[in-house]
Amino acid sequence: MPARNLSIILLAAGEGTRMKSMRPKVLHEVAHRPMVVHVAAAAHEAGSDALAIVVGPGREDVVAAVRAVVPGATGFTQYDRLGTAHAVLAARAAIAAASDDIIIAFGDTPLVTADTFRRLRTPLAAGAVAVVAAFEAANPTGYGRVLREGDRVVAVREDKDANPQEKRVTLCNGGLMALAASQALPLLDAIGNANAKGEYYLTDVVEIAAQRGLRVAAVTVDEADIMGVNSRAQLADAEAVMQRRLRSAAMEEGATLVAPETVFFAHDTRLSADTWVGPHVVFGPGVSIETGVEIHAFSHLAGCTVARGARIGPFARIRPKSRIGADVHVGNFVEVNRTALQTKVEANHLAYLGDATIGEGTNVGAGTITCNFDGADKHPTVIGKHVFVGSNVTLVAPLKIGDEVLIAAGSTVTADVPDSAMVFGRAQQVVKPERGKARIRDNRIKRAARKAKGG
Ligand code: UD1
Ligand code: CA
Numbered sequence: 001m002p003a004r005n006l007s008i009i010l011l012a013a014g015e016g017t018r019m020k021s022m023r024p025k026v027l028h029e030v031a032h033r034p035m036v037v038h039v040a041a042a043a044h045e046a047g048s049d050a051l052a053i054v055v056g057p058g059r060e061d062v063v064a065a066v067r068a069v070v071p072g073a074t075g076f077t078q079y080d081r082l083g084t085a086h087a088v089l090a091a092r093a094a095i096a097a098a099s100d101d102i103i104i105a106f107g108d109t110p111l112v113t114a115d116t117f118r119r120l121r122t123p124l125a126a127g128a129v130a131v132v133a134a135f136e137a138a139n140p141t142g143y144g145r146v147l148r149e150g151d152r153v154v155a156v157r158e159d160k161d162a163n164p165q166e167k168r169v170t171l172c173n174g175g176l177m178a179l180a181a182s183q184a185l186p187l188l189d190a191i192g193n194a195n196a197k198g199e200y201y202l203t204d205v206v207e208i209a210a211q212r213g214l215r216v217a218a219v220t221v222d223e224a225d226i227m228g229v230n231s232r233a234q235l236a237d238a239e240a241v242m243q244r245r246l247r248s249a250a251m252e253e254g255a256t257l258v259a260p261e262t263v264f265f266a267h268d269t270r271l272s273a274d275t276w277v278g279p280h281v282v283f284g285p286g287v288s289i290e291t292g293v294e295i296h297a298f299s300h301l302a303g304c305t306v307a308r309g310a311r312i313g314p315f316a317r318i319r320p321k322s323r324i325g326a327d328v329h330v331g332n333f334v335e336v337n338r339t340a341l342q343t344k345v346e347a348n349h350l351a352y353l354g355d356a357t358i359g360e361g362t363n364v365g366a367g368t369i370t371c372n373f374d375g376a377d378k379h380p381t382v383i384g385k386h387v388f389v390g391s392n393v394t395l396v397a398p399l400k401i402g403d404e405v406l407i408a409a410g411s412t413v414t415a416d417v418p419d420s421a422m423v424f425g426r427a428q429q430v431v432k433p434e435r436g437k438a439r440i441r442d443n444r445i446k447r448a449a450r451k452a453k454g455g
Pocket of ligand 2: 228
């Protein structure tokens with residue numbers, strides 16, 4: 001069988017009224033990715049060659065977000081919001097250009113999967129002209145009902161237009177629909193707006209096709225897959241489902257999650273087999289972890305790579321543009337920002353390492369700070385291999401420290417240090433014999449006198 005082409009029409013012209021946001025609804029994020037981009041990515045994964053997105057006037061930002069994952073996506077504008085069929089026809093040129101399968105999806109269903117798209121196509125290959133994504137709803141109120149006669153799908157009746165008998169139907173329309181390209185325009189152009197909402201309903205395609213003796217199929221989908229987000233609470237529900245999926249996928253890949261329900265992923269987090277993740281770890285976008293890495297409780301990582309055998313946390317923060325080398329230890333209350341730690345670097349406690357490159361085997365003492373920001377600009381700190389940075393060292397960037405340097409505790413280092421040197425950047429210690437004991441006695445006497453006076 002020759003491969004069939006897939007064209008996706010993504011509807012995203014509806015503004016979410018209940019989000020109370022300056023941002024268009026479909027750009028709200030789930031697992032750090034806009035909802036509409038999740039849908040586009042699933043379509044792309046399902047093998048779509050062509051993706052058209054229908055947006056409201058002035059919503060180039062929505063088109064641009066989709067283009068970030070599907071560069072060839074084309075944007076269409078629906079100027080008046082006259083219903084789902086009207087929205088689809090805003091992309092008339094894309095429908096006319098489609099050769100085989102068309103899937104219409106909504107931009108506010110971030111949980112839809114590539115598998116659902118694939119399953120909707122199957123009946124098209126077998127001769128159906130339209131396929132609805134159906135599910136058994138616990139509460140069908142608000143959904144279109146899928147009406148059947150025998151095993152034929154004859155109509156989808158919108159909730160507001162349904163008679164009492166139709167309202168009792170619990171098989172509902174999930175919203176996603178597949179159409180055969182050859183029949184799409186004749187069917188869509190036949191849709192009118194004589195209904196309860198005065199809208200052009202995409203779902204009327206079903207009744208029109210059935211009346212023309214064309215075959216319509218229903219594919220049963222998971223209700224979670226087609227869940228639409230209309231409010232902040234539903235956004236949180238979608239996030240919860242997505243997090244469960246991401247946790248399962250990570251464990252499927254061989255990562256141990258000690259307390260999976262406390263670990264939060266971004267859509268693109270990549271763990272490897274034998275990554276170990278303790279409780280309460282949060283991943284921002286762009287994290288990739290190699291095998292054998294341990295990430296202990298309460299660590300936060302974003303935009304970084306962590307090489308094999310490294311140990312992160314507890315209570316570590318790795319910020320974007322950081323590279324953590326093999327067998328590195330980053331301990332509690334250590335912040336790493338735009339910094340590369342090469343193999344076996346240890347920064348075990350209380351440090352800020354920003355805009356730095358730290359060479360293999362170097363030990364960073366507690367309280368070490370790179371002063372990378374002078375109030376106007378950021379500057380780099382480059383530290384060589386096998387350096388010993390004592391505790392509470394202040395490294396004033398720009399700064400270059402050679403290999404095998406020893407920096408004494410408490411130093412403020414402001415000038416470059418050559419290989420093999422030892423550097424002291426602190427005041428000389430002064431010792432006054434007996435002076436301490438005398439002061440302590442004086443103080444004790446003063447306090448006793450004050451107390452006797454009733455002070
Ligand atoms: C739609 C279905 C309904 C189904 C339900 C599932 C129709 C007529 N009804 O109803 O059978 O049970 O989804 O959630 O299709 N949109 C536009 N322009 C418009 C109208 C809508 O772009 O003029 C977009 C919206 O942004 C949204 C999607 O189409 O993403 C669905 O529109 P909505 O009005 O929410 O349809 P429902 O009433 O939920
Ligand atoms: Ca809806």
